[in-house]
Amino acid sequence: MADRNTRLVSADREAKNGDVAVIDFEGFLGGKPFDGGKGENHSLELGSGSFVPGFEEQVVGMKAGDEKDINITFPADYAPELAGKDVVFKVKLHEVKEKDVPAMDDEFAKDVSEFDTLEDLKADIEKKIADEREQAAQQAFEDKRMQQVAENITADVPDAMVESQARRFVDNFKNQIQQQGIPYEQYMQMTGITEGKLLEDAKEPALRQVRMDLALAAIIKEEKIEISDEDVEAEYNTMAGQYGIELENIKKYLPAEQIKDQLSSRKAIDLVRDSAVAVEPKAAEAEEKPAKKPAAKKTAKAAEGEEKPAKKAAKAADGEEKPAKKPSAKKTAKKAE
Structure with missing residues (x-):
């Protein structure tokens, strides 16, 4: 339950796996932008594997305000127009967010439920x-x-x-x-x-x-x-x-x-x-x-x-x-x- 009530807070440091990076990105193939390769203020959880292989790993280490060219080779079994192709993503990182997990105590139980104690909340969850x-x-x-x-x-x-x-x-x-x-x-x-x-x-x-x-x-x-x-x-x-x-x-x-x-x-x-x-x-x-x-x-x-x-x-x-x-x-x- 603590994980479900985790909130994201800004972190003034380099991005690492598990963080959420708020980024702008645009992909270029042969120096020209390709369809579906652009996004703005996109929240990307690093390490989630939601982007093409090799992308998230290169965002790790960036800080807010950093800009970077990320070189990617698309997998051979990718969409035909990009399969096996070398592309460059221009990325700007706006913000690094980390997960703030609340303490599991009676105050937490009061904040997230109608119960006054953590024990009562746990009993209700078990049921x-x-x-x-x-x-x-x-x-x-x-x-x-x-x-x-x-x-x-x-x-x-x-x-x-x-x-x-x-x-x-x-x-x-x-x-x-x-x-x-x-x-x-x-x-x-x-x-x-x-x-x-x-x-x-x-x-x-x-x-x-x-x-x-x-x-x-x-x-x-x-x-x-x-x-x-x-x-x-x-x-x-x-x-x-x-x-x-x-x-x-x-x-x-x-x-x-x-x-x-x-x-x-x-x-x-x-x-x-x-x-x-x-x-x-x-x-x-x-x-x-x-x-x-x-x-x-x-x-x-x-x-x-x-x-x-x-x-x-x-x-x-x-x-x-x-x-x-x-x-x-x-x-x-x-x-x-």
Whole structure:
């Protein structure tokens, strides 16, 4: 926790690994600037490996006000236009910042929490960690069961659906990078990653996601899962309380149909989980095989060899092109804040 509450303070000395250097930089290839090689007032954590190999090491030792030419040879597996090329980065260092880690005592506990003592704060953290592990075990259990159901879909998944999902993954990644204050094109240049490579790497998880979406859609159809207007209203109220957003704003940003889709998927997952086992894994027993119980509802026993309704439902998805799962309603709610 002390690390999370570390603050950065100016240091009047040479930069070293672990410091944050605030720099301007511009890269030149053959004496000419190249695309994506320029940044101003960029905060670079030295030793993080976030820049091209050899760059951060040469910033070490610079002081505020220093200017320096940094010579770099890009790796052979870098972006084609720069791979193996010798370039020069002109760098100006504005400020060196070091991490100031607070003392772990009762005063720290009062500053960062509602607790008066460090002991009470630690006890609360331990409880939250235990809860998170339990939730993680539950999530892993549900993911495994849903994966088994998705594997029952034997028809070929259309390439267009996979490519569309892969594109969504890449777009989400692009947004995450830009939210960190790093221009996407600059990130691609500095890391040597191409968008084509990102899309290719995203295809396998995209295929898993599409198969999962098809399985959920098939279970929802087979089990005739329906969401009432009362269910939607209750979810709106829950989310408004959870995120501290006015109810009307939640409704403005999240259409009722999107809420229904989320609740339908949740119910489908619950059906698979509840009909598959009698005892779910504890956090410390996540790897143990759960015991079976007779199905109470007509959904899949994904872990069993016999063909149960949800398996039939999964097969019902064969040959159908269902839309990929919509973005999480809760994630969208966070954007509304």
